[in-house]
Amino acid sequence: MKAFGSTRRGLLQAGAALTIPATVARAQGPARGGDPLRVGVMTDLSGPFAGAGSQPLFWGAEVAIELFNERGGVDGRPVQAITADSQSKADVAINEMERLLGQERLEVVTGIYSSAHAVPLSGRFEQARKMMWITSAIATAVLKDKNFRYVFRPTVHSDQYGEGSISAIADNAQAKLGIAPDKVKLGVIYEDGPYGTGVAAAIEANARQRNMPIVLKEAYSATAPDLSTLVTKLRRERPDIVLQVGYNPDITLFLRQAKSGGLRFKMLIGHGAGWSQIDRLSETFGQDVNYMCNVDPAATQMLDWSKLQPGVGDLAKTFMDRFQAKHKLSDPPTHASMGFNNTWIFLEHVLKPAVRKTGGMTADALREAALEVDVPTGGTIQGYGVKFAPPGNPMAGQNERSIAVVMQFENGKSKVVWPAALGQPVVMPLPASNAYAAR
Amino acid sequence: MDPFLLEAIVNGILLGGVFALPALGLNLVFGVVDVVWLCYAELVMVGMYAVWFLYTQLGWPLPLAFGACLPVVALLGVLLHLLVVRPLLAAPPINQVLATGGVLFLLQGAMTLIFRTDFRSLGVDMPPMEVGEIFVSGTKLAAFCAALLGAAVLWAFLKFTYVGTAIRAIARDREVMPLMGVDPQRIYLIASAVGGALAGLAACLLVVQLDVHPFVGLSFGPITFMICVMGGLGNMLGGFLAAFLMGIIVSVGGFWGTTEFSYVVAFGFFIVTIFARPRGLFAR
Amino acid sequence: MRYVIPLLLALACIPLLSPPDYFIHLGVTVLLTAVAGTGWAMMGRYGLVSFGHGAFLGIGAYTMALLWNMAGLSPWIGIPVAVGLAALVGVMLGYPCFRLKVVGHYFALVTLAAGEIVRILITALREHTGGSLGMTPDRVPADQAFLAMQFDKAGFWWLALLAWAGGLLAWWLLDRSMASKALAAISEDEEAAASIGIRVTREKLRVTVISTALAALAGALTAQYRMYLNPESLAGLGISLQIVFGAIAGGMYAPLGPTVGAIITIGLEEGLRIAFGTEFTGGAPLIYGILLVLFMIYLPRGIVGIVERKRRSAAAPLGLPVAAK
CATH class of the missing domain: 3.40.50.2300 (Response regulator)
Structure with a gap:
């Protein structure tokens, strides 16, 4: 100190x-x-x-x-x-x-x-x-x-989160799920704070662009004492992939109630915040979160430093x-x-x-x-470069070289799976051993 | 009937079980001591921390941790009464409410200092049950049964013990107390301890479902107060039934509308109820 | 009353001494919180304890900001409209409460529910209100700043001072009027008051209108001063309780009580947070909570209440209204 x-x-x-x-x-x-x-x-x-x-x-x-x-x-x-x-x-x-x-x-x-x-x-x-x-x-x-x-x-920025998850799904849908990208049904649930709202809007915009159907998009308060009705509604709409934006308390509640509520899906993609705290998630859910995905800037330990x-x-x-x-x-x-x-x-x-x-x-x-500032890609410990959008640009002040990646949990560690160039192939759908895997 | 709707209704009833215990405890304290504990949800929060600490940090078996949680929170209830409520017994109700509101900040601050702001969880889970086409959470069902059991024990205590009879008498008519030759201070203490123990029991049920953090009280605090008032302040049975009503409204409202609007519906229903029955839904 | 004009003039001169920005900022915040607290105490001192005044801050602020951003209506017009709307909502909520004799804790909880509904609605109607991310009133170039009510800190100090003086004036006028006697009688014993011909509902509605109008004014000015609105800080339980704490700690029976309360609560929050710094997080709310408890126990009538009581210890006023029950 x-x-x-x-x-x-x-x-x-x-x-x-x-x-x-x-x-x-x-x-x-x-x-x-x-x-x-x-x-x-x-x-x-x-x-x-x-x-x-x-x-x-x-x-x-x-x-x-x-x-x-x-x-x-x-x-x-x-x-x-x-x-x-x-x-x-x-x-x-x-x-x-x-x-x-x-x-x-x-x-x-x-x-x-x-x-x-x-x-x-x-x-x-x-x-x-x-x-x-x-x-x-x-x-x-x-x-x-x-x-x-x-x-x-x-x-x-939040648009990149939506771009990350939707692109990762679109890139892999045909090969891994055998579904055309514009037939993959998405369920989007998000906490109603500024964080969840921003990311959910980006997810929706990106999904629209690619004509992917969103079967349910719903906000909830991060302090909600119960999400089982949301689980019931998701079960009714049968999304292939659930996209969640939330903090730890609501993620814990949702995953618990999803499990006991019989909600099954082919993949769940989280978007930073609570989902980036893999230590906590593993502590609470153990193997149940294995192979779930998360979008975020890479933590440095996920990258190949060489x-x-x-x-x-x-x-x-x-x-x-x-x-x-x-x-x-x-x-x-x-x-x-x-x-x-x-x-x-x-x-x-x-x-x-x-x-x-x-x-x-x-x-x-x-x-x-x-x-x-002009730092090339790979010039910072999170892998991205730095170049700020100049005044006059609609995103003036934003680092144009920032990258959000999609990572997958594997036995308590996160591995980059998108963009494909940076990481390894994604495991999709969730293997049958996973408690949430759709059968 | 739409199986999903049926599931929403069942979930609503189970959710009501979660709200019922704190509503019962609050109503007991109010009925006897005539003071609203604004920090009641925070007492539950402390109880959740107690279970978490004993189970994950000290490695106690879960039933033992649950068992220890009740007296801890009961003691907290007694302390709250002795240090904060007793000096204010003659004060205007608003001062009493706000003093317990001060305790709310105090407990949030203390837990932040001791346990930091991390979200904690027990990491225990119970298998779900599939009944026909609907799914029922084992954890919630267990919580529901425990709530019913807690209520039954409380009922037996009030019905069959001397102290219980005194408590019921006081809840019905304050003036009768000195006539009965009962020391009111002692009854207040007992009611506060039982109210605290109920918060402790509620903590045991909630800690297996929710993450623990210093602000977890916000999740169920405001709605618990509304449930108490809806059932009629001091009316234990009324509050208990109102909890299930509120649970069903939140659940079915969320099913037909959206999760956010379900609370608008629930709170709106509450206001209309009070207009219709200004002393609570189940006022005598 | 005769000290008031010189006091106001002295306060109005403060920006001319070019004090540090941070203190002007706290000053504006204190004044606006005091306006809301004064409004709350108008009802509170007659036993109408509301736990939902945040709703009226929110209605005031959002009405003004939406009128400006969507219809281009200047806050100079938008604020009166917003204040009117808030008072209307206050009447809509108050009328059934008063007619149906919803009092005490029941009244407090009804207002609490109403406050939460407003907060959730602001959050859920995010297409228009910006939801929890909040919204910012559109800025205008410097030459139109006056029309758009976009001043610097000194400008808002004067505006807030004006609003504050307005709140005190309303208090003073109410105290002079027959209405205050009627209200005191009502809070003492509603049935008895009605039996001697006091129109209970009407008197209560009158004070509700003044109270909610002041809260809405404070909310709108706070939003315009910060150039930012969000549901957490302008509606809901947190801000509602903060207003109540301030008013009670300062003393809700005296005109200057809520102001003193605002100074104390904001001073405490800032002082404790800065003193505890970033190393003992949690210490600040801990001490704040303890102090609140002590306040309630040892200064039940608030700080100004103590002073007042000493002054008129001999002749007790027409019965001290007890807040609820």
Whole structure:
């Protein structure tokens, strides 16, 4: 935790009537002279989003900043993280943003787990001409047609999730299922938060494009105490493939009730969030989730590091070693890789050149540097490259080289199965040994 | 009859079994102490954590973990009464409700501090049962039976013990208490402990179906309150029956409409019910 | 009352001293929360405890924003329309409640259900409202900002101050009127009040209209200030309870009570979160919960209630309304 600490300097300066004494200021990493470079990190560390991936996202960012400082920061100037917890609430995220921009006077804030926070925050960052670097919030609508200049998203956006699952089905339907792609019946169920809604819309759009019939598309609240009626309806509509977008609690409930409700299908494809936490799923369902699929950016351990650009594999290994030493997870969730990777991209490819070029770190200098980033595919630990859509583009600020892959669970590990070029052949339909396999 | 509709109705009844226990506990406490525990769903949440912790972390056998969960939550109910409710017995109801609302935040915060925000689950499952064309979840059926059993035990306790009789008398007429020569404080404590134990039992039934996390109370808290009010606050039988009614409405509403709108239908039905019967559906 | 005008003038001057943005932001948030809390307390102090005021914030905010985004109707017109609609919904819910004598916990739970219905509807009607991802009012170029009510922080400070003063004025006018005596009598004993010729339903509806209108105003201004609406923060149980907590902690029987409550609750939330930082997550709600319990036990009439009681300890007012039952 060396480089971390939310400084309360600004707050105290302004004379806020805090009755609790500010905790002792912590060391600022292995400083080697020069003012620290202050970077905001805002994630949800409490509330429902924390367990849904925001906590590992934060841990990943933490490792990135520590490692960056150990390697000398920017010519001896260490990075100091100013951290904030948005508590899974949009109004708290807005308050924290005002504090980070107003009191801490930050030029850049990274993180942002939820799209419901990214939407209001992005507008304000743009207005304040400060940089917002989204490492997780995926809804396409955050950037689409907004023409932002100060908001950047190195990670994937929700349209890519729909593209991933639908393409994977279309590519394999004839060969593996013996059904023409436009005859594969799809059932889409999703939690009604910003995440599920965004991805489900993308799934529907992609399925329409390919004329694939959606026999049921229905939202449910992630806090619903019962999903058995949804299971009954799915059973009535008999989809070949079920596509789910959800968090852990509703995935657990759905899979349990689907099993006991006699719902069987040829394949189930999850879409990130809860589905990316394979450790949890295996813990709860054991072999029952074997061969189910998930769409997400690849976690770094799923990739063949030797195929990445030179040096990137070593970075991935260092990250994995450190992360596992600290947090003891056998298969760290994708969000850990996202937190590290997207923060690292910022530090190495944006902050460093900007500081070297201008000597400081204004939002404008960072923005210039971000627009010049040109990392080829395979140049980051998650396998994708980085090139941001320039102003004027409908998706301005989006990393055009981000990739979402389809992966398949096999005995507690995830393996990439789409795009075909990157991975191995998919196992489809679910083998008869699986409890959910249609007979 | 459409077998799928039949399945939805059966599922609704089973779901009602899940709501019935917390509704029973809340109504018992309200009937006796005349205070609404706004944090009741959070007591259930603590009970779920207790089972999860004993079973997965300490490796206790599941029945033992269930057995331990009841006294733990009962104790919590007693503490809640002694520390929060008792000083407020003479206060306006809104203060009582909001104080227990403060406990809601307290418990969510405490569980976040202790167990972090990860979603936890037991990883146990029971085989489903296939009856004709409909499927019935073994877990839910077991939960349903346990709820009925819990209700029966509570009924016997209220009917055949001296304390139970005193509790029933008080629930019906508060003024009678001093006349009977019963120490009200003692009755309040017993009712709070039983109310807590019912929350503990509800926790045992829910923990095999839902993931545990600090905010799991949101899943069934609001609807439980509505069920209590619908059945008539303090009216234990009314609340118990209302739970099944609500379960069927949610389930069949979701079957004919969508899952989201089923709650609009259920809550709307609740409002209309109260307009029709302002003291609850089963008011005497 | 004679301190009010200088106080308002002093508050209006604050942006001229160019205070830090964060504090102006908290100030605007406090004022708007205070408007909602004042509205809530209008009903609450007469025993009409609503757990669903979030619904009216949501109706206010979404009506205004939808009128703007879909019909291009400026918030200057949209807000009055939204406030009117919210008051109408309040009457539609209140009338049967009052006619059929739904009171106490039953009333609280009916309003809670209504609040949840509004939240779910906003989420489920995502084609129009943007669902849980929320919606943003369309921005206009700087030269049309006034017509579109898109100000900077100082602008909203003044607007919020105006709304807040309006809420206090409504409170003051109500207190002067015969209606307040009638309402106090009703909350004391409804049957007795009716028997001496007080039109119970009508009096209750009057105060419901004022209360829901203020809540809708607060909701619409909050949305316009943030330039963002979502169902979690503008409707449903969470925000409804937050309003109630503020009003009760500050004291719902005094005009400034809800305002003091808003300062305390928002100050506590911000202070605790920042003090606990990112290392002891969960600590903030823990302490917040404990403080709420202590507040309810030791300051049952709220902070301002204590002050008020000392001032008029001799002559007790016409019976202190008890909230429910």
